[in-house]
Amino acid sequence: MHTETANPSQQQSAQAVDGIKDALPIMMAVIPFAAVFGAVAMEKGLSFAEMLLASATIFAGASQYVMVELLSKEVPAWSIVLSVFAINFRHLLYSASLGRYMKAFSSPQKAGAFFLLTDPQFAASETRAAQQNLRPSYYFGYAATTYIVWITANVAGAMFGSLISEPEAFGMDLILPLYFTGLLISSHKRPSFFSVLAASCCTSWLVYYSLGSPWHITLGGLAGLVVAAIQSNPQSLESSHE
Amino acid sequence: MNEPVMIILCCAFVTYLTRIGGHLILSRFGEIHHRVESALLMVPTAVLSALVAPALITHGPAEAIAIIAAALIALRGSLVATVATGMIVLVLLRQLTP
Numbered sequence: 602m603h604t605e606t607a608n609p610s611q612q613q614s615a616q617a618v619d620g621i622k623d624a625l626p627i628m629m630a631v632i633p634f635a636a637v638f639g640a641v642a643m644e645k646g647l648s649f650a651e652m653l654l655a656s657a658t659i660f661a662g663a664s665q666y667v668m669v670e671l672l673s674k675e676v677p678a679w680s681i682v683l684s685v686f687a688i689n690f691r692h693l694l695y696s697a698s699l700g701r702y703m704k705a706f707s708s709p710q711k712a713g714a715f716f717l718l719t720d721p722q723f724a725a726s727e728t729r730a731a732q733q734n735l736r737p738s739y740y741f742g743y744a745a746t747t748y749i750v751w752i753t754a755n756v757a758g759a760m761f762g763s764l765i766s767e768p769e770a771f772g773m774d775l776i777l778p779l780y781f782t783g784l785l786i787s788s789h790k791r792p793s794f795f796s797v798l799a800a801s802c803c804t805s806w807l808v809y810y811s812l813g814s815p816w817h818i819t820l821g822g823l824a825g826l827v828v829a830a831i832q833s834n835p836q837s838l839e840s841s842h843e
Numbered sequence: 844m845n846e847p848v849m850i851i852l853c854c855a856f857v858t859y860l861t862r863i864g865g866h867l868i869l870s871r872f873g874e875i876h877h878r879v880e881s882a883l884l885m886v887p888t889a890v891l892s893a894l895v896a897p898a899l900i901t902h903g904p905a906e907a908i909a910i911i912a913a914a915l916i917a918l919r920g921s922l923v924a925t926v927a928t929g930m931i932v933l934v935l936l937r938q939l940t941p
Contacts, residue, residue: 626922626923626926647847651847651848651851654848654851654852655851655854655855658851658852658855659851659854659855659858660858661858664854664858668850668851668854672847672850678846678849678850678853681850681854682850682853682854682857685854685857685858686857686858686860686861689857689858689861689862690861691861691890691894692858692861692862692864692865693861693864693865693868694865694886694889694890695862695865695886695890696861696862696863696864696865696866696867697865697866697868697869697883697886698865698883698884698886698887699866700865700866700869700870701869701883703866711863711866712863715859715862715863715866716859716862716863718862720894723887724887724891727886727887728887775898775902775906775909775910775929775930775933776926776930778894778895778898778910779909779910779913779925779926779929779930780922780925780926781891781894781895782891782895782910782913782914782917782925782929783913783914783916783917783922783925783926784887784891784922785887785888785891785892785895786914786917786918786925787917787922788885788887788888789918791884791885791888793881793885794885794888797885797888797889797892798888798892800889801888801889801890801892801893801896802892802893802896802899804893805892805893805894805896805897806896806897806900809896809897809901814897817893817896817897818890818893818894819893820893821889821890821892821893821894821896822886822889822890822892822893822894823889824889824893825885825888825889825890825892825893826882826883826885826886826889827882829881829882829884829885829889830878830879830881830882831878832881833877833878833880833881833882834877835877
């Protein structure tokens with residue numbers, strides 16, 4: 602811990618509260634997503650304990666849906682694991698980027714932090730790091746909120762699955778895309794913003810209709826990064842760090 | 844251990860690899876080339892664009908308009924205002940189009 606002007610433990614709890622506050626609005630999207638997973642997992646023949654084990658150890662919703670679907674279809678085990686790896690491949694880019702802002706994290710904290718690295722966690726932590734130092738207490742405040750709500754809603758979904766109405770009914774299905782849109786627009790002042798946006802969107806659409814999901818995320822992302830690398834020059838990098 | 848449990852644990856393992864792998868690979872290099880640094884700086888923009896892009900064209904006009912409206916608000920407004928605007932536009936448009 603660095604020496605800081607205010608009481609360190611007070612600062613820590615203020616950071617943790619910030620993390621919890623930033624996570625709470627997103628729980629509107631996480632709750633139905635998690636509850637439906639609990640219900641679907643039961644319906645596809647997983648035991649309650651297996652459902653809980655999957656959610657607690659994998660903690661990556663989209664890939665869990667695919668895993669449950671494939672488990673019910675008698676496909677070879679290696680192809681299930683490979684599918685999950687493919688869907689989660691984008692996290693490699695997240696951790697490469699976010700790791701640079703984890704100077705205040707100890708090694709065990711890093712190991713735990715990366716275990717909890719979800720899409721919203723990444724987006725919120727990048728935004729935080731652009732505004733101020735990314736502190737462990739902020740990161741884990743956000744992560745703990747997400748993890749606890751995720752598991753709780755899983756259990757509720759598994760128990761009362763038949764009572765869940767379609768999340769589409771209230772536009773819940775669009776909360777995460779809207780949230781990600783808001784976070785990605787926040788970097789619009791960076792020099793290569795619009796070319797990266799265009800390259801990633803176009804590649805994502807092409808791949809979505811050719812190779813199919815989930816490759817559009819990783820390949821679309823990589824296309825934008827290639828554009829960013831091509832446009833890079835040492836001077837422009839200085840200005841985008843401010 | 845039965846087979847589903849083995850598969851679940853293997854899935855958990857490869858997922859953790861993707862989550863820590865990028866950092867482990869990158870931290871092996873001391874000095875980072877400016878092109879790599881520029882690319883990393885744009886990871887949120889690039890990956891989030893690729894993640895959201897299909898939602899613009901696969902759902903329907905109401906969803907596409909809601910996302911574009913949210914993007915315009917995001918240029919000036921807060922994150923909460925962005926999501927709220929998108930939701931309001933979406934719900935209104937869904938009411939109008941049966």
